Amino acid sequence: MEKYVNLSAVCPLASCTMSGKCIRYLGYQKALATETSYTVLNTRLFSPTENSCPYQLVEKKVRVAYGFKRLCGTVPSRNQKLLWAGSGFGSESTYYRYRRGMFGLSPVQQKKVLRYLEENGADISVGFDRYQIETVYEKP
Numbered sequence: 575m576e577k578y579v580n581l582s583a584v585c586p587l588a589s590c591t592m593s594g595k596c597i598r599y600l601g602y603q604k605a606l607a608t609e610t611s612y613t614v615l616n617t618r619l620f621s622p623t624e625n626s627c628p629y630q631l632v633e634k635k636v637r638v639a640y641g642f643k644r645l646c647g648t649v650p651s652r653n654q655k656l657l658w659a660g661s662g663f664g665s666e667s668t669y670y671r672y673r674r675g676m677f678g679l680s681p682v683q684q685k686k687v688l689r690y691l692e693e694n695g696a697d698i699s700v701g702f703d704r705y706q707i708e709t710v711y712e713k714p
Contacts, residue, residue, distance in 0.1 A: 581711065583613040590622045597631040597711050602613055631711040639684045641675025641703030648697040661690055675703055 584602035585593075593599040598615065605612040620628055649657060658669035671677055672687075679687060679702070688698045 580613050583615050585615045585629065587617055588629060592622060592627045592630045593622055595632055598629060604706055619639055630714060632714045633710055634710050635707050636681060636710050638678035638706050638708045639682065639702035640678050640706065642673055642687060644700050645691050645696050646673060648700055649691060650695045653694040657694060662686060
């Protein structure tokens, strides 16, 4: 069982070959200069290899979509009544929060929503209500 490691945990291993690209090491350098306290990885419990580290994180830019009211407007009225029920969002309130654009949709979620709406007759060429480029941190 893999233990949870806080996303904000920093790494002090300057000797690691990945330290120049790793957000955790860059965070450590910043924390040393500006923070009173911070969470540090216990480097005694793992050892990075020449080409990888189990806790390395890199920065990636992704296109996040917000809202799909316009898309839902293209769904035929006969399919709209319980559109939320098969959407996979779990509850009606969560579905409507995503639909209004309160939460962003990752690229994977975008594909699922587009496929579901297309199955229900939507014109997916309309696209989502708005898009935004956001930074995410992930394992390489």
